[in-house]
Amino acid sequence: MKHSKFRKMFRQEYRFFLIFSGIALLGFSLFYIYPIIRTLMLSFTNKTIFDPTVEYVGLENYIYALTNDPLFHQSMIQSLIFAFASGVMVLVTSLLLAVLLNSKVKFIGIFRTIYFIPFIIPSFAVGAVYKNLFNPNTGLINQILEWFGVVDPPLWYIAPSSALITMIVISSFGFGVKMLVFLAALQGIDPALYEVAQMEGASKWRSFRFITLPLISPMLFFNIILITIDGLKAFSLAFVMGNGQGWPSNSTLLFPIYMFMTAFNMPFRLGYAAAMAWLFFLMILGLTGVNFLASRFYVEKDVT
């Protein structure tokens, strides 16, 4: 008797779960499971969007991308360089600024607001704002460099040889959010620890190295993963900087831009783009895995 009452209650719970969470299960099937399967199927075909004849081509798309497509290689390498270099820049600057902002000096609130300013420039405007700043003819940066006696200032985003570097420099202005994440972590550290270190005669650097870094290492890990994935997926900046096509001469062509051009510009080669998207996904998976493995060496386990 009691048993069946329990069962009835359970079933009611199931029903409530479906009433509330059913929408998520439906959405997940429509917007995640279906696209994954469909993309996988497309990747084995030569489908373009308006052409009704679709042929099964096996692994040809994958093989072509890996062995024969110079733009695929170039965009992948540029994406990796960009993700790594801008990741390091953002990580170092945001950590440094967070440490600075955590010091107990006057007017710190004003500095915090100022450091947040680059963040409020909408990302679709970032390109235009920094292009203006870095423009070799009309920009402020080269003007300043000339004051400091630089004879031959770089052409920045105009020249293929320096365009990617320019993009990396610009993206390192995006420290605002990560800085706040670090700041929150720093403020959670017990100040008594530093006082003790000071009494023991530890230098600023040593207390940073042996107190701060271990204590914020979980945050560090979280941020490294975020930054790596952000860098690989960078779209807006590269889209604006390269006029949507990796200008000048493919030097700012990051992988998401190349995929966008392949899939969504004429002639809409969905099949090939799908194969590239899968290769990209596998690479992200691999890198995240590497990050997780590496984290064993620098994340302290008993941080509370």
Added chain:
Amino acid sequence: MELIKRLAKPVSNIPKKKRKQHHAMTYFLLSFFALIALLPLYYLVITSMKDLNEASTMATMWPQSFALFDNIRFVLNYPDYNVVRMFINTMIVFVLKAVGTGLTCSLAAYGFAMYKFPFKNTIFFILLSAMMIPGELLGIPIFEFMVNTGLKEIAYIPLWIGAWFATDIFMIFLFRQFFQTIPKSLIEAARMDGYSELQIFFKIAIPLNKPVFVTVIILYFIGTYNDLYGPALYITQKSDWLMANSISIFENMYRSGSSSYLVPWNYVSVASLIALMPEVLLFSFMQKQFMETAAGVGIKG
């Protein structure tokens, strides 16, 4: 720990002079980075004051000409630049996305937090791991679907439809965290009083967790406002343009076939300043929530 605290309290054995040096160094570094952080905004404002000739040919630290009002007038009267329309369009997309996500994700999260279901935790884990899948991969079949069904150009459907199916898994996660903290006794008491489950959700769970909804609003405002991918992919007609389209109008004003062309930086700057106004307003009114939200979830690259 207690001992350490007691030990640490009264003493501070660094000589005063040395500490002052320390502060000088800190201020120097703080100011240096403040200058770098201010540089883009400074040059944006300066450039918006220059006239066309100066802005597009010279690099001047301080404007030699003053044409701010002419520039504003020119930009606002430029035929393609219908800023009110673009802003309203953006707000429509924002509201549709934020309301959809706020409603469906909180519902879904409540289910995950409150009720039993076979393999519930496994399902939730699968949802969470799907957050790793790049949008590029999911976007192709959705684009194909939108083109084939003709929904691509109708009422921004591709931009917001997903929000009504609880597809923002991170939000489900966030809501669930908050719902799990609601005391079970409170819910039992409400059941005793004859509240239905949906009533409990709308009258108890939601009012108790208003801060998450503020997070949704801030996140979605920034997210929608900044999004370039969606508009680049789905918006072709001028009347459908969003704020994200507003700056390239002037950047490409004098663009002809050739690769080098004049960019009217003064107009571009005015348009950029107008475009960052809403975020400045949101930021100054909700600075605390804004920063907390940003730090909490690490938005925008």
